[in-house]
Amino acid sequence: MLFNSFIFIFIFLPVTLFFFHLAGKSGYKRIAIAWLVVASLFFYGWWNIYYLWLIIISIIFNYIVGVYLQKSINKKFILIFGIVANLALLLYYKYANFFVENLTIFFENQIFIENIALPLAISFFTFQQIGYLVDIKKGLKTNYSFLNYCIFVSFFPQLIAGPIVHHRQMVPQFIQDTIYKVRSKNLVIGFTIFTLGLFKKVLLADNAALYADPTFSLAETGIPISFFDAWLGVLAYSFQLYFDFSGYSDMAVGLARMFGIYLPINFNSPYKSTSIIEFWRRWHITLSSFLRDYLYIPLGGGRRGGGRKMLNIMITMVIGGMWHGAGWLFLLWGGIHGLYLVINHMWNIIVKNKMWAPVSWLITMLAVVVAWVPFRSEGLVGAVNIWSGMIGLNGFILPEIYINFLNNLNMFGEYLLSIGVQSGNTDYFIGSEGLVVLLLLFFITLLLPNTYQFMSKYHKRFFGVAERAPTQQRINIFFKWRPTFLWSIIISLLFALSVLDLFSVAEFIYFQF
Numbered sequence: 001m002l003f004n005s006f007i008f009i010f011i012f013l014p015v016t017l018f019f020f021h022l023a024g025k026s027g028y029k030r031i032a033i034a035w036l037v038v039a040s041l042f043f044y045g046w047w048n049i050y051y052l053w054l055i056i057i058s059i060i061f062n063y064i065v066g067v068y069l070q071k072s073i074n075k076k077f078i079l080i081f082g083i084v085a086n087l088a089l090l091l092y093y094k095y096a097n098f099f100v101e102n103l104t105i106f107f108e109n110q111i112f113i114e115n116i117a118l119p120l121a122i123s124f125f126t127f128q129q130i131g132y133l134v135d136i137k138k139g140l141k142t143n144y145s146f147l148n149y150c151i152f153v154s155f156f157p158q159l160i161a162g163p164i165v166h167h168r169q170m171v172p173q174f175i176q177d178t179i180y181k182v183r184s185k186n187l188v189i190g191f192t193i194f195t196l197g198l199f200k201k202v203l204l205a206d207n208a209a210l211y212a213d214p215t216f217s218l219a220e221t222g223i224p225i226s227f228f229d230a231w232l233g234v235l236a237y238s239f240q241l242y243f244d245f246s247g248y249s250d251m252a253v254g255l256a257r258m259f260g261i262y263l264p265i266n267f268n269s270p271y272k273s274t275s276i277i278e279f280w281r282r283w284h285i286t287l288s289s290f291l292r293d294y295l296y297i298p299l300g301g302g303r304r305g306g307g308r309k310m311l312n313i314m315i316t317m318v319i320g321g322m323w324h325g326a327g328w329l330f331l332l333w334g335g336i337h338g339l340y341l342v343i344n345h346m347w348n349i350i351v352k353n354k355m356w357a358p359v360s361w362l363i364t365m366l367a368v369v370v371a372w373v374p375f376r377s378e379g380l381v382g383a384v385n386i387w388s389g390m391i392g393l394n395g396f397i398l399p400e401i402y403i404n405f406l407n408n409l410n411m412f413g414e415y416l417l418s419i420g421v422q423s424g425n426t427d428y429f430i431g432s433e434g435l436v437v438l439l440l441l442f443f444i445t446l447l448l449p450n451t452y453q454f455m456s457k458y459h460k461r462f463f464g465v466a467e468r469a470p471t472q473q474r475i476n477i478f479f480k481w482r483p484t485f486l487w488s489i490i491i492s493l494l495f496a497l498s499v500l501d502l503f504s505v506a507e508f509i510y511f512q513f
Contacts, residue, residue, distance in 0.1 A: 003508075017258060033148070041056070044154070048120070065085075066132060075136075075137050082130075083134075090126045127290055131293075148174055158252050160511060162252070163286035190256070191254065193251075198251060202501045203497060205247055206501075209237075215229060219382040220378050224395070230386050230389030241376075246267045265452060266286050268452065276337065316338070322334060454480060457480055
């Protein structure tokens with residue numbers, strides 16, 4: 001079941017909210033939580049009821065391991081057993097096909113295995129529960145009831161594609177009495193944030209895909225992608241992924257707020273970053289935090305010298321790349337970002353002085369956009385084809401409409417033709433429309449406030465109970481939401497426009513991970 005579907009918005013969500021608040025308001029808190037667990041499992045099973053048993057067994061197994069871990073003297077053995085079991089499940093369902101395909105190529109001997117469908121959210125709920133077990137080993141208090149543990153893992157707003165929540169952020173909130181009281185403030189603020197996310201997904205991300213998908217699909221055929229088409233296609237995908245993931249994150253936060261729950265921020269204008277280090281503090285924040293706390297730091301972090309620090313960064317980012325999917329291109333993407341981070345840290349150590357902010361931003365954006373190519377490509381041939389086009393190896397073909405436009409303005413048209421830029425028509429990238437869409441998305445991304453800035457006056461606890469929100473730049477009061485009649489009209493229009501576009505429903509990109 002997708003957040004951006006009629007059945008979710010107009011049936012599942014209202015029914016779930018109504019009975020949760022009805023039970024909570026009547027004083028039946030455990031029944032309210034139980035109802036939310038059942039609804040969340042129904043939400044998960046809607047995609048493929050066959051895999052519903054998978055998350056149920058995972059929840060029961062990890063809760064039992066956690067109980068034994070708290071009571072046992074030999075905690076290290078039980079922790080290793082729990083982690084190995086979780087990773088074995090993840091490796092089988094997510095990476096078995098990948099390993100078999102590569103073994104077949106390596107040994108030149110056909111190995112047959114039935115194709116294994118990837119269960120939704122397996123990476124997310126596996127990582128959350130591994131973190132839970134590690135925290136018990138550290139001695140953190142986790143004496144939760146089984147029901148509270150179930151809702152921590154299965155809570156539907158964050159179940160499918162994050163954020164990766166920490167038990168200390170979630171469980172204490174469900175224990176509070178305040179969430180069981182119907183508060184119009186929570187419903188209004190939650191609906192507003194949900195609508196902003198829905199708008200980003202349906203009207204921004206899905207429209208950007210119209211220009212990204214044809215370019216990457218054509219690249220896989222081996223047909224050379226020219227310079228301008230390559231850049232426009234990759235930029236379109238960069239914005240598609242940005243608004244798709246940002247939209248999902250907003251919708252998850254908004255849905256949780258309707259239940260009185262605060263989810264941690266997972267997305268904070270990463271395309272405004274002026275370094276790769278800053279980018280990873282803003283992009284998929286909860287995954288970055290998890291990899292830092294449960295992988296990078298246990299590996300030694302930066303405590304064992306500069307060389308070991310750089311190695312730990314590379315290991316962490318390569319594993320982060322593989323977390324996104326079973327494929328060499330995901331590993332390559334993680335390795336590229338690991339290399340970026342190593343260079344960034346070395347620059348900070350050797351040079352120390354910061355570059356002019358606009359230059360730093362431009363270099364960062366170029367690096368991020370270039371790295372999105374293997375992340376999106378289906379094969380190495382397509383990735384190399386697009387990279388070749390981006391550096392001009394496949395020629396320069398500018399849509400004829402641009403050449404004519406520049407000639408009419410007496411600006412550079414003849415000059416471009418004189419230096420080898422060819423005038424032509426490209427069927428796979430609609431010239432003028434595509435450029436207008438990209439400029440609009442660029443404007444929204446860089447010049448408008450993000451959701452958390454927009455809602456900052458009325459929704460300050462984006463980080464949950466224990467963490468601080470990121471520093472927010474000053475923005476004009478006009479761009480801050482307030483519970484006024486004018487803003488209610490604007491949000492209602494955005495919701496209506498988004499709903500009207502739901503007839504062509506597209507999955508979220510992060511559903512693949």
